[in-house]
Amino acid sequence: MKRTLNALLAGLLFGAGLIVSGMVNPAKVIGFLDVTGQWDPSLALVMASAISLSWLGVRLAARRSDPACPTDAPARPIDKPLVLGSIVFGIGWGVSGFCPGPAVVATGDLYWPALAVLLGMLPGLAVAGMFQTAQRD
Amino acid sequence: MDIAWTLFTPWHSLAGGALIGLAASLLLLGNGQIAGISGILGNLLKPEGRAPWRLAFLAGLVLAPLLLWPVMLQITPSPVETPELDGPTLIRLLAGGFLVGLGTRFANGCTSGHGVCGLARFSPRSLVAVLSFMGAGFMTVALWRLVHGGVSL
Numbered sequence: 001m002k003r004t005l006n007a008l009l010a011g012l013l014f015g016a017g018l019i020v021s022g023m024v025n026p027a028k029v030i031g032f033l034d035v036t037g038q039w040d041p042s043l044a045l046v047m048a049s050a051i052s053l054s055w056l057g058v059r060l061a062a063r064r065s066d067p068a069c070p071t072d073a074p075a076r077p078i079d080k081p082l083v084l085g086s087i088v089f090g091i092g093w094g095v096s097g098f099c100p101g102p103a104v105v106a107t108g109d110l111y112w113p114a115l116a117v118l119l120g121m122l123p124g125l126a127v128a129g130m131f132q133t134a135q136r137d
Numbered sequence: 138m139d140i141a142w143t144l145f146t147p148w149h150s151l152a153g154g155a156l157i158g159l160a161a162s163l164l165l166l167g168n169g170q171i172a173g174i175s176g177i178l179g180n181l182l183k184p185e186g187r188a189p190w191r192l193a194f195l196a197g198l199v200l201a202p203l204l205l206w207p208v209m210l211q212i213t214p215s216p217v218e219t220p221e222l223d224g225p226t227l228i229r230l231l232a233g234g235f236l237v238g239l240g241t242r243f244a245n246g247c248t249s250g251h252g253v254c255g256l257a258r259f260s261p262r263s264l265v266a267v268l269s270f271m272g273a274g275f276m277t278v279a280l281w282r283l284v285h286g287g288v289s290l
Binding site for chain 1: 138139140141144145146147149150151152153154155156157158159160161162163164165166167168169170172174175178179182183189190191193194195196197198199200201202203204205209212213214215217218219220222226227229230231232233234235236237238239240241242243244245247248249251252253254256257258261262265266267269270271272273274275276277278279281282283288289290
């Protein structure tokens with residue numbers, strides 16, 4: 001129960017961060033990706049700030065050497081699904097202005113473009129998920 | 138490259154980013170889990186992946202705008218414009234979303250899992266993922282601008 005509440009609080013904070021930073025606004029995300037137009041560097045600063053705080057969490061988890069924390073999981077190789085999947089994601093990101101987090105948060109705000117992106121995203125996740133299980137079996 | 142200083146919102150970026158990093162740390166320390174939204178969504182689609190922490194985290198994401206609703210205009214850097222609901226826009230968003238879902242599941246992560254959590258762990262895989270999706274994003278928007286003479290939103 002305590003862990004479930006912790007995850008709920010983490011979700012609320014994560015969502016609040018996406019709202020405060022303006023990353024739920026697809027126009028702002030596309031403004032960052034628009035390097036040949038009027039470039040808005042905001043997203044880079046959001047990432048830098050988020051990575052710094054997240055790094056502190058990783059350090060704390062490593063110090064506690066909590067076996068539940070997957071900080072020292074064995075590294076998987078850099079393979080084709082990683083690179084090609086990321087490129088496909090980047091194309092979808094540039095076309096829609098949404099990555100998964102903001103799509104979920106803005107759906108909670110009943111923003112119809114986010115709902116459309118989420119409706120497209122779920123079958124995409126399911127199709128790739130089926131492929132992955134098929135590969136493993 | 139022209140930097141749009143009028144659009145740049147550094148304080149909102151720093152504050153929002155800090156909240157995101159704090160949330161990722163909280164999930165790592167309290168649940169031993171990585172805050173990767175595409176992974177959470179993908180696992181929730183499978184019956185065996187429906188762990189309570191995933192549902193709770195997702196509920197938090199969806200509830201965040203409802204909780205912040207009264208102060209939304211005070212805390213956001215710029216008002217969000219809603220595009221007209223027409224055929225081409227709907228198709229663009231559905232197709233974009235499909236590519237986002239497909240790609241992030243194959244790559245095992247998105248902006249949160251690889252971008253925030255992976256880079257904080259200095260994961261080489263995550264660095265490759267971030268460079269790949271950002272590069273593809275830059276090229277997609279540049280190509281869109283070239284073909285349509287502007288950005289999509």
